[in-house]
Amino acid sequence: xxxxxxxxxxxxxxxxxxxxxxxxxxxxxxxxxxxxxxxxxxxxxxxxxxxxxxxxxxxxxxxxxxxxxxxxxxxxxxxxxxxxxxxxxxxxxxxxxxxxxxxxxxxxxxxxxxxxxxxxxxxxxxxxxxxxxxxxxxxxxxxxxxxxxxxxxxxxxxxxxxxxxxxxxxxxxxxxxxxxxxxxxxxxxxxxxxxxxxxxxxxxxxxxxxxxxxxxxxxxxxxxxxxxxxxxxxxxxxxxxxxxxxxxxxxxxxxxxxxxxxxxxxxxxxxxxxxxxxxxxxxxxxxxxxxxxxxxxxxxxxxxxxxxxxxxxxxxxxxxxxxxxxxxxxxxxxxxxxxxxxxxxxxxxxxxxxxxxxxxxxxxxxxxxxxxxxxxxxxxxxxxxxxxxxxxxxxxxxxxxxxxxxxxxxxxxxxxxxxxxxxxx
Numbered sequence: 001x002x003x004x005x006x007x008x009x010x011x012x013x014x015x016x017x018x019x020x021x022x023x024x025x026x027x028x029x030x031x032x033x034x035x036x037x038x039x040x041x042x043x044x045x046x047x048x049x050x051x052x053x054x055x056x057x058x059x060x061x062x063x064x065x066x067x068x069x070x071x072x073x074x075x076x077x078x079x080x081x082x083x084x085x086x087x088x089x090x091x092x093x094x095x096x097x098x099x100x101x102x103x104x105x106x107x108x109x110x111x112x113x114x115x116x117x118x119x120x121x122x123x124x125x126x127x128x129x130x131x132x133x134x135x136x137x138x139x140x141x142x143x144x145x146x147x148x149x150x151x152x153x154x155x156x157x158x159x160x161x162x163x164x165x166x167x168x169x170x171x172x173x174x175x176x177x178x179x180x181x182x183x184x185x186x187x188x189x190x191x192x193x194x195x196x197x198x199x200x201x202x203x204x205x206x207x208x209x210x211x212x213x214x215x216x217x218x219x220x221x222x223x224x225x226x227x228x229x230x231x232x233x234x235x236x237x238x239x240x241x242x243x244x245x246x247x248x249x250x251x252x253x254x255x256x257x258x259x260x261x262x263x264x265x266x267x268x269x270x271x272x273x274x275x276x277x278x279x280x281x282x283x284x285x286x287x288x289x290x291x292x293x294x295x296x297x298x299x300x301x302x303x304x305x306x307x308x309x310x311x312x313x314x315x316x317x318x319x320x321x322x323x324x325x326x327x328x329x330x331x332x333x334x335x336x337x338x339x340x341x342x343x344x345x346x347x348x349x350x351x352x353x354x355x356x357x358x359x360x361x362x363x364x365x366x367x368x369x370x371x372x373x374x375x376x377x378x379x380x381x382x383x384x385x386x387x388x389x390x391x392x393x394x395x396x397x398x399x400x401x402x403x404x405x406x407x408x409x410x411x412x413x414x415x416x417x418x419x420x421x422x423x424x425x
Contacts, residue, residue, distance in 0.1 A: 040092035041085075047092075050126035054119035056080065068123070078116040081109045096120075100313040100389070104382045113384065114357075117392025169373055173366040174359050182265040182295065183352040183401045193358045196351065204262055204293045207344065207405050209413055214259040217285060219251050220266025251281055258285055261292040265401075267330075268297055268322050272308060275325065276337035283338035288410040292340065298349075298400045299324040318386045327402060340406040344416045349400035356391040360384070 051068030058065045060082035087107035091099040110116050176194035184196025270278045304326035393399040
């Protein structure tokens with residue numbers, strides 16, 4: 001079990017009402033049958049009444065409500081079962097974060113959680129009503145808490161530890177043998193997760209035109225999958241595999257001069273206010289002819305400003321201090337703080353929904369081993385909601401994942417005219 005359990009739920013209050021578990025919470029939103037529960041139910045049902053695309057059935061005991069309908073825009077259906085009336089107030093007063101919290105606590109269930117997330121993403125008007133209704137009352141407190149977890153040098157170390165120090169054993173059960181914890185690129189419909197991970201590594205190396213003579217720096221190496229791939233496939237043939245060195249340093253403290261730089265899905269842990277400083281440091285680390293391959297999860301440009309003003313489930317429960325940039329925000333920071341220019345960009349985001357689905361399958365194929373590691377059922381639900389929440393966002397293309405090749409002024413890399421074939425996503 002992890003030595004740093006900061007994102008592991010501290011409660012295991014999962015029994016539905018009437019199951020014999022005493023209620024000890026003093027939170028008014030947790031008082032079944034109270035004014036708060038009734039107010040929450042009315043607000044939630046009113047918001048769900050705005051669903052137009054996709055069908056949602058909400059079952060609470062003998063009562064059933066139906067919202068929306070299958071349409072060409074969203075031919076999906078989902079059934080939500082209320083297991084505890086505290087679900088209503090948690091969701092109405094907490095928005096999507098509250099819904100996730102209620103799911104962790106076992107207040108509701110859904111047989112196709114990803115479909116439910118996709119329906120809510122498609123119906124942005126209804127989702128916005130949930131987030132800006134009663135839930136707006138809880139946002140100032142969440143924003144203040146998120147501000148306390150900002151990515152200063154010491155804060156970054158704590159935030160990274162909160163997620164990655166859960167234990168390698170947990171991640172081995174979920175990921176493939178490369179231990180890649182980022183979007184795969186699947187060359188074909190039949191490609192395995194490991195094949196997709198290696199294809200992603202190879203795409204990064206090819207776009208950088210990485211050769212045995214290059215001095216490569218990777219920022220945010222994770223378990224070292226890309227570095228090992230580069231050493232094995234691009235450097236070992238020249239007898240230079242011993243050139244890989246691991247530096248346990250914050251990006252702000254890195255020094256040296258490199259031909260190539262790569263950072264795969266680390267930018268999300270930098271924080272919006274630190275984007276210029278990050279790109280300034282990257283530019284200063286590169287030789288005048290250098291190039292940088294940045295892989296970043298992105299949010300639709302039109303939604304970026306609103307997302308910056310809110311704290312979502314991922315920031316609250318999964319990746320403390322994190323944020324999702326937009327392509328425009330990245331380019332503005334690059335322009336403001338460096339002499340780097342965008343040379344090539346590819347959005348591999350459609351591959352992420354499949355990646356997340358395979359991680360979820362692996363996780364639940366080994367869920368008994370997860371429990372044997374000491375993780376409670378509340379953590380299993382927390383992790384399931386995380387994976388489905390992200391999968392739904394990528395499936396509906398609200399989220400993307402871009403590989404951006406950034407070059408220094410003296411770089412003369414040949415044009416990139418072909419990309420890897422894309423499987424049916």
